[in-house]
Amino acid sequence: MGSEMCIRDSPHTRQAVLDAVEELGYTPNTLARSLVTARTRSIGLAVSAISNPYFTEILQGVEAAALECGYSLLIADPHDDPAHERKVVQLLHERRVEGMIVAPSPEPGELLAYLKRHEVPAVFLDRLVGSPADDRPLFDQVCAESTEPTAGLVTxxxxxxxxRIGLVAGLPGLSTTTERITGYRHGLAAAGLPYDERILVHGDSEAAGAERATAELLRLGSRPTALVTANNAMTIGALRALRAHGLSVPGDIALCCFDDFAWADLFSPRLTAVSQPSRDIGARAVQMLLDRIADPGRPTRTERLPCTFVHRTSCGCPEERNPS
Structure with a gap:
């Protein structure tokens, strides 16, 4: 019997029971209930780099939406390693979560095989699996737009x-990396600029990699005069490299970044960025998963949420300039 039990007696009886529940401090035994109902009211979340501010905000969106719907959350970090990702998903499944929200690794083959074999309701967030043009993806997916916002930074x-506008791109194999590179090239083409593969480097979606990659760009004989970084962790790495080489932003090199974060306007200069709707992505993933749990046969779908251009001064514009 749970605290949400249906009380069909008189209002007086109902209130007496509720008062007794309150006085005794009774709380329902979720585990015992799950053994009876075969439902745990829990969701698994597997995302890498939980310390990354972007994924932290997604986590907040997932948690808030899950709690609002009466679900608890089990969290694991796959570390962008396909083998570890497979283990993490199995462990979450063994803990009888009703479904999973996953940011897949660059090589999600084992993940896909496990989810399909065990018919686990799942939603992929941030990173898509399969062709972006697929009308019926393997699993439900939700992410932010990447291509056009990146093109907008370049233009x-x-x-x-x-x-000469360089790009510090993310980990190869991720859909976000592919789409932002595509956007970068679209932006160059729209501006009538040639594509030079020497000024596109990979920072592998983390700060240390971006610091190394930016240092490579700065060693070129004809280095870029402007730089786009493809996520917030890589923005930090790029700034470290620029500082180590004694270069100022935007005086020596202009900078725009994909991913806004809470302290971006506290930098000097303040960072011009594309802001993703991180919490909305997390909340939408929860709703898509609950829809899937309620109706396993419904068509799969991919949803993309729009980003926002946040204009500040690292691009070289004066403080008073309005967003273009």
């Missing part, structure tokens, strides 16, 4: 007169 820098 903004080109509009300020930059002709």
């Amino acid at each position: 903004h820098l080109a509009g300020l007169g930059h002709r």
Whole structure:
């Protein structure tokens, strides 16, 4: 019997029972209930780099939406390692979560095989699996737009007169990396600028990798005059490399970044960025998963949420300039 039991007696009886529950401090035994109902009211969340502010905000969106719907959350970090990802998903499944929300690794083959074999309700967030043009993806997916916002950063820098615009891209194999590279190239083409593979480097979606990659760019004979970084962790790495080489932003090199974060406007200069709707992505993933649990046969779908251009000064624009 749980505290949400249906009390069909008189209002007086109902209130007496509720008062007794309150006085005794009774709480329902979720584990015991799950043994009876075969439902645990729990969701598994597997995302790498939980310390990354972007994923932290997604986690907050997932947690808030799950709690609002009466679900608890079990969290694990796959570390972007396909073998570890498979183990993490199995462990969550063994803990009888009703479904999973996963940010897949660059090589999700084992993950996909496990989820399909055990018919685990799942939603992929941030990183898509399969072709972006698929009308019926293998699993439900939700992410932010990546291609056009990245193109917008490039054309903004080109509009300020930059002709050599570099990109510090993410981990190869991720859909976010592929789409942001595509956006970068679209932006160059729209601005009438040539693509030079030498000024596209991979920072592997983390700060240390971006610091190394940016240092490579700075050693070129004709280095970029502007830089786009493809996530917030890599923005930190790029800034470290620029500082180590004695370069100022935007005086020596302009900078725009994909991913806004809480302290981006506290930097000097303040960072011009594409802001993703992180919490909304997390909340939407929960709703899609609950829809899947309620109706396993419904068509799969991919949803993309729009981003926002946040104009500040690291691009080289004066403080008073309005967003373009």
